[in-house]
Amino acid sequence: MTRSAEVVIVGGGVNGLACAYNLAKRGMKDIVVLEKGYLGTGATGRCGAGIRQLWGMEENIILAREAVKIFENLDAELGFNTFFRQGGYLMLIFDEHEYETVTKTIPLQNRLGVPTVLMSPEEIRDFIPGLSTDGVLAGAFCQTDGTAYPYAVLWGYGEAARRLGVDIRVMTTVTSVASRVGGGFEIVTTDGTYHAPRLINVAGARTRDIGAMLGIDIPTEPYCHEIAVTESLKAFLKPMIISPKKGFYFSQSLRGEIIGGVGDENKESSYATASSPDFLFRFAKVLRDTFPKLGKARIIRQWAGLYDMSPDSRPILGTVDGLDGYYHACGFSGHGFMLSPIVARLLTELITSGTTSIPIDNLSLARFKSKTLTRDPYVVG
Amino acid sequence: MSKTILCHCEDVEVEELYSALKQGYGDIETLKRYTGIGTGKCQGKCCFIQTLRLLDALKSEGENGRPAFAGDVTSIHVPTLRPPVLPLRIDDIVDCDEEGT
Structure with missing residues (x-):
């Protein structure tokens, strides 16, 4: 059976569910999240739960600072106790x-x-x-850094997304993804096929595999x-x-x-x-x-x-030239959980308005064409 | 109403398991993380088997107003068992490693 959706999100981790929630909050309909295991099977459910702004590069500090601002009000926003504490x-x-x-x-x-x-x-x-x-x-x-319970953040986003009509499908593996003639994507899963004009690839360490199905070389x-x-x-x-x-x-x-x-x-x-x-x-x-x-x-x-x-331990975020409707967020290099609230917000801005409130050009996949990559001194773990 | 303890280490009651099921947390790995069962000192040696027995009883239909077990599960199984088999004192781990090398 082939179903249609406005957005298909590949990956039921914290970034996928936070994206689904933010898009639904902006009024987008027919959002489907595909997760091959249970929610948070991947890095979200296995991470160290830390949320820090102690970074060395300006862009990383700003992203983390904005993530913390969201975490500070997230329980009230989602109606869920995320156990965030500073x-x-x-x-x-x-x-x-x-x-x-x-x-x-x-x-x-x-x-x-x-x-x-x-x-x-x-x-x-x-x-x-x-x-x-x-x-x-x-x-x-x-002092304003801290921790939250990653599953609670994930479930909080998930429940809020479901209340806004998002279709979250667990135990559903994506087996192939292809561009469709005339635009959009065909996503084949173990439980049916989806056609959608937009695809968000947030499959953690498997993001590169989904990208490869579309001919995108993600060097993570x-x-x-x-x-x-x-x-x-x-x-x-x-x-x-x-x-x-x-x-x-x-x-x-x-x-x-x-x-x-x-x-x-x-x-x-x-x-x-x-x-x-x-x-x-x-x-x-x-x-x-x-x-x-x-x-x-x-x-x-x-x-x-x-x-x-990723090659410079910084996230890869945004679009890919020549592939309308495709978005990804990956290469978090151990820091995807702490950045997820702001990453989801920026992707949502990009999808709904074409621009972002914080510049993300430096985080594009295209940066790896350049020979000089800048690393943050504070990648740990 | 009396309370029945399901997980002694983390003080989880049977009703909390049912409540989690009602809210849609239907598979065993998620139930473990949502309720805390099996994450204490005994690491599930006491509660996993009781949890599976309760889930099996609820699998087809709810009973006594309890939720039917119609979550996301494809099977009822023991959550992934993780090392160490028994809790290990940090002193013992470090000393054992230093003696061994």
């Missing part, structure tokens, strides 16, 4: 190079309205008793990242603790669990998402080194998910 982010600085960078990025963040402050090791110890500052030269702290690569969680502990840690140099991050959830991860520079690109003992050893050491008292706590669960890495 416990802050504390970035630990371990060497001179990092220190030099942070003395430049803090004034930049402040100029853009992000209230980051520099902390001495002594101030850090007073702020968070029990945190080891061995080897720590300083800290950058931003999947990398497995692991996370572990401890048993619930008495509340003692408000901010997310993060280290760009050592590649770790962790925070305490509202249930009291310590949840976080540590990256592995030697890992090769793969779609495999297995939990490993190696990660367990490395992350346990991070926790005990940073909080010696945590040695007595127990790790109860670990899992893995994919970062959709």
Whole structure:
């Protein structure tokens, strides 16, 4: 059976559902979301839940700042408790190079309205008793950063989208996508075929595969990242603790669990998402080194998910030349959840009015034709 | 009305499972994440099998005003089991690794 829709969104993660909600709110009808598993099967449901503005590049700081503004009112907007809270982010600085960078990025963040402050090791110890500052030269702290429960954000967007008439179809795999003669797209799934003038490709690490069906070369690569969680502990840690140099991050959830991860520079690109003992050893050491008292706590669960890495670790957002009605958002490189509210809003502006309130030209797929790519110094995990 | 606890670690009642089903959270992986069942210290050793028994009883039609189990599921199965098998103390993990290398 062939059905028609105004928009087909491929991917039932937070970006897909947030797009569906924003489009429906703008009055668009006949929106279909296709998800091959349950909602949030991919990176949304596996991510570290952090929301931070502690970035090094102006455009990343602005996107994150605008995302935080939306998160601050999201519960009321969606009528759903997303467990968003602004416990802050504390970035630990371990060497001179990092220190030099942070003395430049803090004034930049402040100029853009992000209230980051520099902390001495002594101030850090007073702020968070029990945190080891061995080897720590300083800290950058931003109070308005925080965390939310990724599934709750996803469900909140999903329920609000459904109330506005969006058709969300889970356990539905897209098997082929093609341009139609005369415009629009044909999307074949395991549960019927769709014809639509607009296609939004937000399939996480599989976005490149959907793009390839239309002849688009999206240069992203999947990398497995692991996370572990401890048993619930008495509340003692408000901010997310993060280290760009050592590649770790962790925070305490509202249930009291310590949840976080540590990256592995030697890992090769793969779609495999297995939990490993190696990660367990490395992350346990991070926790005990940073909080010696945590040695007595127990790790109860670990899992893995994919970062959709772009060549410069920045998102790929927008349209593709010569393919009217096609839009994508991918390559989030580990930061798709925290940016989703603003990404969905910008895509919606682009689709409904042709322009965006924040320039996204620098995030186009076309930028990779240039040889000089700029990376943000604060990609972690 | 008396309460029946489904997940002891996370203090989830049977009625909360039914409530989640009523709201459309119909597959086992989502029920785990929505209600919290199986995410505590025992990691589902006590509650998963009880959850599956309840879902099976509700599969075809609702009973006593409870929701029919007509969610998004294609099958009733145990959620993905994740390591470690038993909770491990961080001290033990680190010391074991250092002795091994």
